[in-house]
Amino acid sequence: MRVNMTVNGRPYEADDVWEGESLLYVLRERLGLPGSKNACEQGECGSCTVRLDGVPVCACLVAAGQAEGREVVTVEGLADHARQRSVTRAAEAAGAVRPAEPEADQPGEPEADPSTGPGPSRPGQVVGAPLAPVQQAFIDAGAVQCGFCTPGLLVAADELLERNPEPSDADIREALSGNLCRCTGYEKILDAVRLAAARTGEGA
């Protein structure tokens, strides 16, 4: 069968897809997007987590045909996704602020600078390829070891911060409980999500 979908804002078309193929297989093997990982292929480890019409899902449990005509965001598109979100929010904030200045300090509304991701002084950054705050924070906090769980954790953590910019530790643990990591013991992953939240809150 033929499957059409939008991945990271770009239209994709896959031909000769066998009906039994998962969204994960099509992303990895047919569309050249192997960032989403294949650690268990049974929905237990979360390393294939992608956004499907905004909702985090295990791509291994979604039949490729179910993605027909829908929007997918993978780790490869996470930086763009975060940048667009911050642009949108800045525009919304600007629109909201003007008529009601005294209430500008609304709780939970991050002040985002639309033009920049993390600043150029952050370690590990490739010039010209700004990362999403959560990606940069994973590098800086030491949350990446083998890195196989990282793409799924990043998509899940970014989605958490999108709906809850100031999560408590218990919130972070709950949101990431579907993502297995075998290397880090999760401590540095918690650090990374806290760091990303703090930086976003500062408008970094």
Added chain:
Amino acid sequence: MAADRTLNAPTGVAADRTASAPTSLTQATGAPRGTVGESAPRPDGTLKVTGEFAYSSDLWHEDMLWGFTLRSPHAHAAIRSIDTAAALALPGVYAVMTHDDLPAGTHYGLEIRDQPVLAKDRVRYHGEPVAIVAADHPETARRAAARIAVEYEELPLVVGEATATAPDAPLLHPGRRDHHASHVPHPNIVHRQPIRRGDVPAARARADVVVRRDYEVGMQDQAFLGPESGLAVPAEDGGVDLYIATQWLHVDRDQLAPVLGLPADKVRLTLSGVGGAFGAREDLSMQAHACLLALRTGRPVKIVYNRYESFFGHVHRHPAKLTYEHGAARDGTLLYVQCRIVLDGGAYASSSPAVVGNAASLSIGPYVVENVDVEAVALYSNNPPCGAMRGFGAVQACFAYEAQMDAVAAELGLDPVEFRQRNAMSQGATMPTGQVVDSPAPVAELLRRVKALPMPPERAWETAGGPVDVRALPGGLSNTTHGEAVVRGVGYAVGIKNVGFSEGFDDYSTARIRLEVIGGEPVALVHTAMAEVGQGGVTVHTQIARTELGVDRVTLHPADTRVGSAGSTSASRQTYMTGGAVKHACEAVRAEVLRRGRERFGASHPGWAEPERLRLADGKVVTDGGEVIGDLAGILGDGAIDLEREFRHRPTEPFDLRTGQGFGHVQYSFCAHRAVVEVDTELGLVKVVELAAAQDVGKAINPLSVVGQIHGGSTQGLGLAVMEEIVVSADGARVRNPSFTDYLIPTILDTPAMPVEVLELADDHAPYGLRGVGEAPTLSSTPAVVAAIRAATGFPLRRVPVRPEHLTQLTHLTHPAGG
């Protein structure tokens, strides 16, 4: 259409990318960051967070085929016939191979070549490879394998010591002629290592307190996340290029070449991205199968296991039965330890002999005991093959000896930490092997540090005025308690692990360094065959090169077999060994820089005459007085310096086969844990509230990575304590839980806060004084957690993992052997 990203893709640590990240960091902050002792960022970090890092399962090649493995459904059976005709007839199938199709060698193995590439007339464990298929779609390959007709005749099972050593026991490997065959008491025993020192009967007669108990450790899985996978590409010269996730490229190659019937130089391996290892990638998995299919079809072949197959695709941690007897004097002095450790090695030897050596030599823990009588054995059986996993024989022993230390302390009425400290070894102590520990061994201090840490707050589930936060309770969001019947317990443990390969093994690593000027700036290229499996060795190499050569830009060459062996990424050895090789090679390059500088500029400054007083920093040659007398770019000009060097640790010697005496280990590492748990005593649910660690690392080359290793190791120990076990059916020796649904590893909800104290007491024998870090935290974590559960519940708990039924007095209903 898939994008063409394959044959470059395996060079995941792409040279220019890797160099650019740390360099831009240094320039941006204005302060050098990334030398030895600093938490330099990973050179592969950006690639890993953007999804661009190419793991071995991500590879793709034009025209590639997919390989699939047919495995035995039986643990022990004779193969009467194999019919592949129906599989070959399936459209899209390019090759089907069985044992009869092997072109050359038929067996492989790390120490003993006893494992068939494909089973011939007999299968010895559930999941043993029987046939392989190559097809143009993974599903086609799977369907073809299902069409292969294999006629089996089941054979009697060997499943434990009693059946293995019975007079009429079926022999797993009849007629074995390996180097252990002559000294083992039975052919179904892979290796036996006794250790005898002092006079145990006399000490027993003097003991005021004697504690003798049996312990059991379940079969743990490494459960790395990146499945076994790789891509084999046939080459025009008749050889093969294999892009692979492994722990030791050269030993993979040395096992593959005889199987493929090729000279070693035609079997070229390049490390692909590795999604964790923990010992499970020491043995071959799909390497030979992919290469055989590629050479047979003339097409690139990719094999990727799924999680189910991964549980059959690698060795596990040896399950163990241990019997320990400790005797102590009333004043708290340990007088003797007698113990017997039986490790089940499963169907093939893998690294069982070395695991036996470790279990025996580290069997009594980091304590001074004058009288010791130890025996460790590994069995051949029809259980899944077992071999390397983080901790390697020391984990099983640590669970038992630390439980014993608590039990003896209780008998003596002593505080368990104080009792340990009273008997703790320190520098200068003698091991049961007679080896004198000649570098710091701060065992008592590590215990003191974890004990001194503040306790986590009590009843954290209570919120000010609000409802309880069930997330802080055992059972979590299952909402099984609001604090009723929840009891806290605290437990302590400490362990000892060897670093590096032991028992006389010629353990070395190789590094090649090229220093040249690119774009007016000196750049160091580091080329090793070290398997980066996530531990951060690549980061360490950039730090060492920067430190030794005074350059800013360091590029990492992909790891491959074009440079000399780096040895295995195991035994906590890579920072010591390949880090040592990089340092050694950089020193040689630096000497050559200074020689060339002296040759060209020696007349201009007297400092050139004393190279031992010169160093390289910020691209300059600097005297010990801080005066700049030359610069690297000027000295090098258009000429590169390119040198390869080997590095060896000091030699060790084998343990005597009767007494176990010998200078067997090159270095020891120590970690202590304090575990705080809360147990729902009605349901038997455990929440580990905090797991604190203190470890001596000699020198923290990269402090952030060191702490990450301690966290990760502690968590794997926690998993063994309360959840992780491969369950093998008693009647058929079949694996019952080969999935992440049924084999549980800790999630972020199961893992507590883990404060870490790092000591840096230099080992003068090691580069920078460092001590291998990776494994020690995996040892003491398990017994500390179980000690805390014992303290909370009062149950004896002599088996791990501890399950809810062990904590609710229902054990006899479900686990006859448990509890």
